[in-house]
Amino acid sequence: MKAFDKEHILHPYAPSTPLADMELVTSASSVYLELDNGKKIIDGMSSWWSVIHGYNVPALNEAATKQLSKMSHVMFGGLTHEPAIKLAQTLLSITDESLEHIFFSDSGSVSVEVALKMAFQYWTSQGEKKKTKILSFSKGYHGDTFGAMSVCDPVTGMHSAFEGILHKNIFANAPECSFEQEWDEAYIEDVKSKLKEHYKEVAAVILEPVVQGAGGMRIYAPTFVKRVKELCEEFDVLLILDEVATGFGRTGRLFAYEHAGIAPDILCIGKALTGGYMSLAATLCSKKVIQGVETNGNVLMHGPTFMANPLACAVANASVELLLASPWQERVQNIQEQLQNELGKCEELAIVKEVRTLGAIGVVELHKNVDLAFMTPAFIAEGVWVRPFLNLVYIMPPFVITQEELTHLTTAIYKVVKAYEDLML
Numbered sequence: 423m424k425a426f427d428k429e430h431i432l433h434p435y436a437p438s439t440p441l442a443d444m445e446l447v448t449s450a451s452s453v454y455l456e457l458d459n460g461k462k463i464i465d466g467m468s469s470w471w472s473v474i475h476g477y478n479v480p481a482l483n484e485a486a487t488k489q490l491s492k493m494s495h496v497m498f499g500g501l502t503h504e505p506a507i508k509l510a511q512t513l514l515s516i517t518d519e520s521l522e523h524i525f526f527s528d529s530g531s532v533s534v535e536v537a538l539k540m541a542f543q544y545w546t547s548q549g550e551k552k553k554t555k556i557l558s559f560s561k562g563y564h565g566d567t568f569g570a571m572s573v574c575d576p577v578t579g580m581h582s583a584f585e586g587i588l589h590k591n592i593f594a595n596a597p598e599c600s601f602e603q604e605w606d607e608a609y610i611e612d613v614k615s616k617l618k619e620h621y622k623e624v625a626a627v628i629l630e631p632v633v634q635g636a637g638g639m640r641i642y643a644p645t646f647v648k649r650v651k652e653l654c655e656e657f658d659v660l661l662i663l664d665e666v667a668t669g670f671g672r673t674g675r676l677f678a679y680e681h682a683g684i685a686p687d688i689l690c691i692g693k694a695l696t697g698g699y700m701s702l703a704a705t706l707c708s709k710k711v712i713q714g715v716e717t718n719g720n721v722l723m724h725g726p727t728f729m730a731n732p733l734a735c736a737v738a739n740a741s742v743e744l745l746l747a748s749p750w751q752e753r754v755q756n757i758q759e760q761l762q763n764e765l766g767k768c769e770e771l772a773i774v775k776e777v778r779t780l781g782a783i784g785v786v787e788l789h790k791n792v793d794l795a796f797m798t799p800a801f802i803a804e805g806v807w808v809r810p811f812l813n814l815v816y817i818m819p820p821f822v823i824t825q826e827e828l829t830h831l832t833t834a835i836y837k838v839v840k841a842y843e844d845l846m847l
């Protein structure tokens with residue numbers, strides 16, 4: 423099986439013939455992935471932010487099975503169903519009250535495409551044809567489809583491979599102020615001047631609030647988000663917040679924008695929405711946005727085949743319910759404190775540039791880029807699954823991880839980073 427995979431199956435951002443052999447996962451439960459050799463390893467990545475309750479969760483299995491026996495799918499054009507209606511009610515009730523409409527889609531990238539369409543149609547429907555650009559940020563990541571790529575970091579993102587093909591947007595400097603740092607207006611100067619210069623052509627600003635994820639795992643001050651919101655109001659552009667990674671408690675708040683005490687015009691969510699069971703995402707927006715889009719008889723132009731898939735919605739309902747009924751705040755707070763204490767030790771290593779944590783996210787930034795060929799087997803030998811990129815060794819474990827399991831993870835990170843440092847010397 424592994425040989426066939428190596429021959430024919432493409433994996434994310436990887437050559438068609440991978441250099442290293444890939445592990446084959448046969449099952450998973452709680453925070454453990456079981457490999458085909460019987461070894462169990464702790465998943466530090468929550469399968470890319472999504473598996474917040476761990477794997478093989480009885481309540482989620484039950485929700486899926488129950489829905490499966492009713493209907494696993496039905497088209498959403500002209501039809502509706504209870505799992506979608508219930509999920510919409512829940513999501514609209516746990517997000518800011520100004521968000522009154524919701525569009526379901528199948529992945530985070532598509533939720534961003536929908537957000538961009540909402541922003542562009544908001545202006546074009548009202549006869550404003552010049553607002554054809556988005557203001558985004560360096561080090562931002564918003565997905566891999568074309569619209570989403572066009573607002574990802576232009577240097578470290580995928581722009582270079584698609585030079586001349588992507589829509590040209592405007593980029594402001596990445597937020598530089600750390601989470602705790604005292605606020606200085608200088609931090610927002612670049613955004614302000616870019617908006618001042620370009621607001622007539624800017625439809626919306628897009629930002630990952632408080633944590634820039636796949637573009638560099640950067641944690642920054644909530645005041646930055648608040649000031650961006652104020653500037654959007656001042657210059658009359660919409661604000662899209664992309665919480666595909668940060669949503670559902672990951673940063674210590676249910677949604678990261680809560681740290682800033684503001685709300686966006688448009689909100690993207692995904693990843694942890696179904697507890698990592700299946701692909702589902704959503705774009706929420708205010709009444710103002712939808713009224714703008716629908717001016718002069720227009721409608722939002724999007725409609726995926728598997729929109730609001732009932733099976734995914736049923737599992738999402740169970741996942742959100744499970745999250746809200748759990749002591750998630752306490753769990754995330756405990757994880758944050760433990761990550762701070764235990765990953766902090768990595769700072770004594772010369773190869774480590776900085777350790778940063780927020781909520782259930784821990785990042786060890788190195789002075790050197792990582793070598794997956796060395797690190798992946800080293801982590802597996804330690805009994806953990808950690809998937810570093812660029813110069814970042816980072817984890818965002820399931821919220822249900824125990825203290826001992828988390829210590830296992832952080833100890834493995836220290837050991838592997840130290841071994842990497844020794845190798846580099």
Ligand SMILES: *Cc1c(COP(=O)(O)O)cnc(C)c1O
Binds near residue numbers: 531534564630666693
């Ligand atoms: C992962 C991610 C996306 C893209 O989501 P997919 O489900 O992979 O398409 C978009 N925005 C952010 C912030 C993400 O972390």
